[in-house]
Amino acid sequence: MKRIKLVAIVLAALMCIAPISAFAGKLVIKGSTTVLPIAQKVGEAYMKQNPDVEISISGGGSGNGMKAIIDGTTDIGNASRFIKDKEVKLAVEKDAYPVPFRVAYDCIVPIVHPSNPVSDLSLDQLKGMYKGEITNWKEVGGPDLKIVAVSRDTSSGTFEVWEGKVMKKERVMPGALIQASNGAVAQAVAKNKYAVGYIGLGYLNNDVKAVSVNGIVGSAETTLNGTFAVSRPLFMFTRGWPEGDTVNFLNFLLHPEKGQKLVKESGYVPLY
Amino acid sequence: MATLNSRTREKIIKNIFFCVALACIIMLGLITLFLFMEGIPIFDKVSIKNFVFGVYWYPTSEPPDFGIFALITGSIFVTLLSAAFSIPLGVMSALYLAEIAKPKMREIVKPMVELIASLPSVVIGFFGMVIVAPFLQDAFDIPTGLNLFNAALMLAFMSVPTICSISEDAIYSVPNALREASLALGATRLETIMKVVLPASISGVSTAVILGMSRAIGETMVVLMVAGGAAMVPHSIFDPVRPMPASIAAEMAEAPFRGDHYHALFATGVVLFLFTFVFNIVADIIANKYKQTGDATL
Secondary structure, three states: OHHHHHHHHHHHHHHHHHHHHHHOOEEEEEEOOOOHHHHHHHHHHHHHHOOOOEEEEEEEOHHHHHHHHHHOOOOEEEEOOOOOHHHHHHHHHOOOOEEEEEEEEEEEEEEEOOOOOOOEEOHHHHHHHHHOOOOEHHHHOOOOOEOEEEEEOOOOHHHHHHHHHHHOOOOOOOOOEEEOOHHHHHHHHHOOOOEEEEEEHHHOOOOOEEOEEOOEOOOHHHHHOOOOOOEEEEEEEEEOOOOHHHHHHHHHHHOOOOHHHHHHHOOOEOOO | OOOOOHHHHHHHHHHHHHHHHHHHHHHHHHHHHHHHHHHHHHHHOOOHHHHHHOOOEEOOOOOOEEOOHHHHHHHHHHHHHHHHHHHHHHHHHHHHHHHHOOHHHHHHHHHHHHHHHOOOHHHHHHHHHHHHHHHHHHHHOOOOOOOHHHHHHHHHHHHHHHHHHHHHHHHHOOOHHHHHHHHHOOOOHHHHHHHHHHHHOHHHHHHHHHHHHHHHHHOOHHHHHHOEOOOOOOOOOOOOEOOHHHHHHHHHOOOOOOOHHHHHHHHHHHHHHHHHHHHHHHHHHHHHHOOOOHHHOO
C-alpha cells in the first residue's frame, strides 16, 4: 500500500513538471487554410531539426488567424490577405502590434484539355464562363463545343482566390462541376475536352494545357513581378516583433535553401 | 476467484455482456445527440423550410445561401437510379445462385460476389473517374462523364453484393417441400421460382434491397469522386449532381469550427441520418410484418 502511495506521489509530481518542460518549446500557428499546407510542411521539417520544439498547427481561415493574433492566443497567425484597417484598429486597442511576414505567393492558373486550341482568355471571359453566360467554346475563339466549368469546393483557398480575382464576388453558377482538390481538377480537365478548370501553379502537368490570362502566362516570374492577375501574396503575422522559437521558425521558413524549397514542394511560388 | 460460486459467476458474465450491448446503444445515442446539437443552431439563421427546399447552396458567399434541396434531390436520384441497376442484378444473381446454379458453381461465384463488397470505395471511385467517365463521354457524346449516371452505376456496383448475398440467404432458406409441391403440381421450374420461391422469400429480399439502397445513399467517396459535384437539381441523367455526403465530405475540413457553414453541414448530416434511419426502419417493418413463417423461416 505504501509503495502505491509513493508511486502516486512521484507520478503527480512528474505531471506537474511535465507541462512546464514541454511549454519551453511550444509554437502555435493558426489561420488561413491556404497557408496551412506550407505551415504543415515547414513545421514538420523544423520539428525534425529541433526535436525539443513542439508546433501545433490549425486552420480556421485568415479572419480567425488575425483574431488570434489580436487576442494573443497564437504565436503566428496565417493570412492569405493583408491585415484589414478594422483589424489594425482592434489590435492597437488591445496593445498588439501585428508584424507581417510575406512567406510565399499563390498563383492560380486556368487550364483546358490539351486538344483545346484556346490559349489565352481574358478575366472577363473566364468570369463569363464560370457565371454561365459564355456556354460555348466558339464564343472565345475555340471549337463549337459546350463549356464545362470545373470549380473547387467553396471553402478552399484556391476557390477564394478565384472568387476574389476572377469572379469579383459574383457567384459561380450552380451547374459548375466541383472537385475537392487541385489534383482532382487536373484529372477531370485532362479527361474532358469540354472542360475549363483552375489549379495552383505547382500542380500543372503535361496532361493539361495552361491558359494565359489577359495575354500573360502564369509562372513564378510573372507572379513575383505582379503582372499575372490571378495571384496573391501569403502572409504570416506575429504579435509584436517575434522572439525565440517564433523568429527561428520564420527564419527557417524564409531561408531560400530550407523553408522556401518546401514552399515550392507544397505547390506555391517561393519568394526567391 | 475460487470463492465465487457458479451462480455469481453467471451473474457477472451476464452483466458484462449486458454492458457491452448497452455500449452500442449509448454510442449510437451520443452520436445522434451530437449530430443534432451541432446541426440545430443553423435554424436560427434559416428556417427549416428554406433549408430543406432552398435551391441555392452558397455557404461561403456574402450573404450566404443555405438551401440543400439540390443536394437532397441529388442523393435521391442517384440512389433510385442505382437501385434500378442493382435490384435486378442483385436479385437475379441471387436466384441463379440459390435455385439454378450447381453447388460447385455456387461455391465459386458466391465468394466472388461477396469479394466485390470488400473493394475499397475509393478504388471504385477512381475506376469511375478514370475509366468510366471518359468512356461515357465518348459513348453518349455528353459534356461530362462525371454525372448522375456514372455515380449511380458505381453505387450499383457497391450495393449488388449486399443485395445478392442477403437475398440469396433468404431464397436458399425456402424449404424444399414448397418447391417439390409446386413441381409436383406440374409447374415448370421458372413458374416455381417466380410464383413460389420468390414470394416465399420476399421479406428477406426486400430487406436486402433496402439495406443495399441505404448503403448507396450514405456512400461518400464514390459520389465525391464521380458525381460531378454541381449543386443543382438535375434535368437529365447525364447532369452532374452533388449528393449530401459528397457536400459534407468536401467542405467539412475547411468550414470554420462552429460557424454557420459548419452547422449547416451538420444539419445536412441530420437530414441524411433521417433518410438512412427511415430506410432501416422500413426494412425492419417489412422483415417483421411479412415474416417467413412455418417451414420458410429464415
